Amino acid sequence: MPEVVSYTYRAELTKDAQLRFISHLDYAALVERAICRAKLPVVYSEGFNPHMKLSFASALALGVTSESEYMEFILSKDLCQPEVFDKLSSQLPDGVRLKALKKIEGKHKALMALADEARYRISFSTANPLSEWETAVSEFNNAESCFFQRKTPKKTRDIEIKQYMIGQLEIEANDGLIELSASVKITQQGSVKPAEILEYLRKSSGSEYDISNVEIRRTALLCGGRNLMDVM
Amino acid sequence: MVRITSDILQSVVKPARYTGNEWNSVHKKWEDVSCHFALSMPDVYEVGMSNLGLKILYEILNNREDTWAERVYAPWIDMEEEMRSRNIPLYSLESFTELNKFDFIGFSLQFEMCFTTVLNMLDLSGINVWAKDRGDDEPFIIGGGPCVYNVEPVADFFDLFLIGEAEEALPELVEVFCEWKKEGRPNGRGEFLKRAARVRGIYVPSLYVPQYDEKGMYTGLQTIGEDTPPVIYKRIIQDMDSVATMERPIVPYIDIVHNRIMLELFRGCSRGCRFCQAGVAYRPVRERTESRLRELARKMIDVTGYDEISLTSLSSADYSCLGGLVDNLMNDFSCEKVGFTLPSLRIDSFSIDLADKMQQIRKSGLTFAPEAGTQRMRDVINKGVTEEDLLKATGAAFKKGWKTVKLYFMIGLPTETDEDVIGIAELAQKVVNHYKETTGRKDVKVTISVSCFVPKAFTAFQWFGQNTLEEFSRKQMLIKEHIKDRSIHYNYHDAHVSLLEGVLARGDRRLSGVIYSAWKNGSRFDGWTDQFDESRWTRAFEENNIDPAQYNIRERAFDEVFPWEHTTPGVSRAFLKHEYEKAVAESLTKDCRRGDCTGCGICQKLGVNIVDWGKERA
Numbered sequence: 001m002p003e004v005v006s007y008t009y010r011a012e013l014t015k016d017a018q019l020r021f022i023s024h025l026d027y028a029a030l031v032e033r034a035i036c037r038a039k040l041p042v043v044y045s046e047g048f049n050p051h052m053k054l055s056f057a058s059a060l061a062l063g064v065t066s067e068s069e070y071m072e073f074i075l076s077k078d079l080c081q082p083e084v085f086d087k088l089s090s091q092l093p094d095g096v097r098l099k100a101l102k103k104i105e106g107k108h109k110a111l112m113a114l115a116d117e118a119r120y121r122i123s124f125s126t127a128n129p130l131s132e133w134e135t136a137v138s139e140f141n142n143a144e145s146c147f148f149q150r151k152t153p154k155k156t157r158d159i160e161i162k163q164y165m166i167g168q169l170e171i172e173a174n175d176g177l178i179e180l181s182a183s184v185k186i187t188q189q190g191s192v193k194p195a196e197i198l199e200y201l202r203k204s205s206g207s208e209y210d211i212s213n214v215e216i217r218r219t220a221l222l223c224g225g226r227n228l229m230d231v232m
Numbered sequence: 233m234v235r236i237t238s239d240i241l242q243s244v245v246k247p248a249r250y251t252g253n254e255w256n257s258v259h260k261k262w263e264d265v266s267c268h269f270a271l272s273m274p275d276v277y278e279v280g281m282s283n284l285g286l287k288i289l290y291e292i293l294n295n296r297e298d299t300w301a302e303r304v305y306a307p308w309i310d311m312e313e314e315m316r317s318r319n320i321p322l323y324s325l326e327s328f329t330e331l332n333k334f335d336f337i338g339f340s341l342q343f344e345m346c347f348t349t350v351l352n353m354l355d356l357s358g359i360n361v362w363a364k365d366r367g368d369d370e371p372f373i374i375g376g377g378p379c380v381y382n383v384e385p386v387a388d389f390f391d392l393f394l395i396g397e398a399e400e401a402l403p404e405l406v407e408v409f410c411e412w413k414k415e416g417r418p419n420g421r422g423e424f425l426k427r428a429a430r431v432r433g434i435y436v437p438s439l440y441v442p443q444y445d446e447k448g449m450y451t452g453l454q455t456i457g458e459d460t461p462p463v464i465y466k467r468i469i470q471d472m473d474s475v476a477t478m479e480r481p482i483v484p485y486i487d488i489v490h491n492r493i494m495l496e497l498f499r500g501c502s503r504g505c506r507f508c509q510a511g512v513a514y515r516p517v518r519e520r521t522e523s524r525l526r527e528l529a530r531k532m533i534d535v536t537g538y539d540e541i542s543l544t545s546l547s548s549a550d551y552s553c554l555g556g557l558v559d560n561l562m563n564d565f566s567c568e569k570v571g572f573t574l575p576s577l578r579i580d581s582f583s584i585d586l587a588d589k590m591q592q593i594r595k596s597g598l599t600f601a602p603e604a605g606t607q608r609m610r611d612v613i614n615k616g617v618t619e620e621d622l623l624k625a626t627g628a629a630f631k632k633g634w635k636t637v638k639l640y641f642m643i644g645l646p647t648e649t650d651e652d653v654i655g656i657a658e659l660a661q662k663v664v665n666h667y668k669e670t671t672g673r674k675d676v677k678v679t680i681s682v683s684c685f686v687p688k689a690f691t692a693f694q695w696f697g698q699n700t701l702e703e704f705s706r707k708q709m710l711i712k713e714h715i716k717d718r719s720i721h722y723n724y725h726d727a728h729v730s731l732l733e734g735v736l737a738r739g740d741r742r743l744s745g746v747i748y749s750a751w752k753n754g755s756r757f758d759g760w761t762d763q764f765d766e767s768r769w770t771r772a773f774e775e776n777n778i779d780p781a782q783y784n785i786r787e788r789a790f791d792e793v794f795p796w797e798h799t800t801p802g803v804s805r806a807f808l809k810h811e812y813e814k815a816v817a818e819s820l821t822k823d824c825r826r827g828d829c830t831g832c833g834i835c836q837k838l839g840v841n842i843v844d845w846g847k848e849r850a
Contacts, residue, residue, distance in 0.1 A: 018253055019485065021241050021251060022248045022485045022486060023486075026248070026485055026486050026487070030255075030483075032537070033255070033538065034537060035537070036537035036568070039534075044569050050569050063238070063241075091537070093253075093255045094253055095253070212239055213238065213239060214238070214239075214242075
């Protein structure tokens with residue numbers, strides 16, 4: 001079989017507030033349809049049920065927005081970056097913005113295998129005083145281990161959160177809202193969700209703190225501390 | 233404008249049902265248009281978004297500068313709870329405007345079990361559920377869809393109905409509204425309704441008063457007003473090629489029931505199955521040309537990015553140029569990996585060859601509808617299919633690698649005997665045996681899905697008394713007892729639902745009280761098995777002192793006047809009666825699109841013709 005020449009493009013996209021309630025799979029489907037509408041010469045998998053060769057770096061939890069999602073797709077033609085960028089941009093719905101795009105040359109690791117760190121901002125309003133939250137955060141930062149019960153429809157299990165934390169959990173008050181900044185490891189064995197950190201803190205003092213209007217934003221997805229657009 | 237906080241969205245399942253802003257949804261400035269029209273389906277988002285009629289009307293209305301059509305669907309139970317506890321009214325998915333600020337709310341009435349959901353949606357909108365209580369500042373509630381061929385049970389909840397195909401009639405109605413609005417809404421909503429009643433195909437129930445004799449039998453309607461038409465004939469599109477239609481379907485963010493492009497090949501089906509209301513309601517057959525279909529397919533793929541097109545019709549395999557169309561479409565989209573599906577398969581090897589070509593290798597199950605188990609019974613219902621046809625078709629499928637077949641049947645048909653019922657199990661067994669003979673293997677799965685027959689208005693069986701609960705249950709068990717093979721999987725429907733459907737399908741206006749009570753008792757989403765609660769309806773009938781058996785079980789006399797006859801598809805009553813007699817005599821009637829006129833009267837009454845391009849070419 002002759003070798004098919006193909007060109008891999010990596011993109012950095014957002015998932016904004018209006019799309020935060022669609023699942024990762026549905027998000028992937030909407031990007032796929034945008035690529036179709038953009039009439040890009042995209043490469044499909046072989047076989048009887050061909051699908052677009054599209055890969056994402058890391059799935060985002062439902063309800064979380066993101067400033068930095070990464071995906072790769074493969075074209076059969078060597079199109080120039082501005083053309084691909086403009087065509088794709090024009091077909092993305094409100095709530096997805098193409099921030100960066102580049103052609104990847106030569107051998108490179110799978111996107112999924114690259115991402116090893118995610119950074120989050122968690123903001124919420126609360127009836128409890130800031131000092132109580134500050135105490136909870138500092139106890140969390142100083143603890144050796146923090147166990148959280150993760151419940152899925154199928155099973156319940158205890159996970160240890162601290163093993164996934166990078167650096168300190170930070171807290172600040174902003175316009176009557178509390179904002180937490182967390183940096184977590186993404187490992188092959190798993191990770192911790194930002195909502196789980198918040199839920200742990202909320203219950204850590206023994207009494208349950210009040211929270212509402214929770215907004216969680218992924219601010220970065222990194223590999224060895226570098227932007228995924230710059231790592232091969 | 234309604235705001236739904238993230239706290240609410242986080243607490244309900246599938247929050248994207250309630251957030252709108254999908255690709256190709258239409259946004260306008262509220263002040264810029266004079267007619268605000270909410271298009272609705274009394275069911276969840278995934279069901280409502282899959283309805284072809286609403287998609288078509290969304291575009292036709294939005295193509296008008298003076299109108300903005302928005303969408304609204306029924307919030308699921310969890311969302312309803314959130315909305316009620318926080319006093320959030322029902323809102324539209326485009327502008328997030330409260331529904332009671334709209335000029336019209338149009339409900340697509342697909343089947344009788346959605347009626348209580350309509351009431352619930354009106355209530356959630358803060359709109360009076362009874363039409364007579366609505367004030368001048370409330371929207372006009374209009375109904376359409378297949379249920380219009382007997383809307384009497386819900387007539388008191390609606391201001392008007394559109395009978396038949398709405399592509400031309402709805403814009404006409406909007407014009408009448410805009411004119412009345414421009415004049416300063418003279419004489420309030422009653423005046424508009426009077427003017428609306430003059431639009432062909434519009435039925436304003438408040439202008440018709442049903443009459444009953446001393447025994448409570450329906451005797452006819454008294455019309456109010458001089459120019460109120462005594463009979464409202466369905467509207468119908470003669471030329472499917474030139475009529476405005478869907479070209480930019482909305483692409484939802486979440487998976488919906490039919491998450492693909494629907495390409496409507498033709499309207500109508502004249503095979504003449506005697507139980508089938510759609511077969512009468514959508515007559516005559518009117519095909520689109522192949523070139524128009526290819527043009528529409530190209531447009532819709534380009535603006536949606538979908539990778540699948542469903543070739544939609546009541547009986548898609550009957551499209552006269554189907555083979556050529558499929559080849560050309562597959563050719564048109566060969567580089568784009570677009571897949572095609574045929575939702576309704578005819579029982580013949582032509583259909584199998586096509587399905588094979590279209591599906592390539594994905595051998596998902598095949599579905600056929602023999603409808604009845606014995607030849608005698610199939611002749612009664614005029615299902616022109618023989619056992620040989622079925623075995624040939626399934627045999628062809630088995631040879632091509634399929635090993636799952638689903639067969640649809642009905643029980644409770646006129647003249648049915650136990651032999652006919654047992655015949656369902658026997659036919660399934662024959663299909664299983666045929667697989668073993670054809671392939672030499674045993675790994676076949678034949679699913680038989682058996683529903684309880686509901687006689688419908690404007691069919692040959694509109695006089696027929698439905699089976700009782702006991703009869704249905706006995707027959708369901710009879711089939712079970714006669715299934716001997718483990719390759720046969722047997723599903724049957726809850727007879728309670730079918731019996732209730734039987735009441736509503738041939739009911740009259742006196743049932744509005746029952747529907748209201750059922751809703752008050754907590755009914756909504758009655759079409760959802762997990763939500764349906766028989767006891768709410770039993771109580772509702774008792775509360776209103778109405779015996780449901782009068783509507784569903786009772787065999788009706790041939791000279792009886794029916795409460796649905798004034799909103800008609802144009803079929804002649806004599807034709808239906810003759811078909812019933814032929815049914816009892818086990819005599820067949822041919823498909824009129826390929827043979828002689830069978831005298832249903834619709835073409836003559838409505839001044840339309842059959843459009844069959846294959847016949848034209850021949």
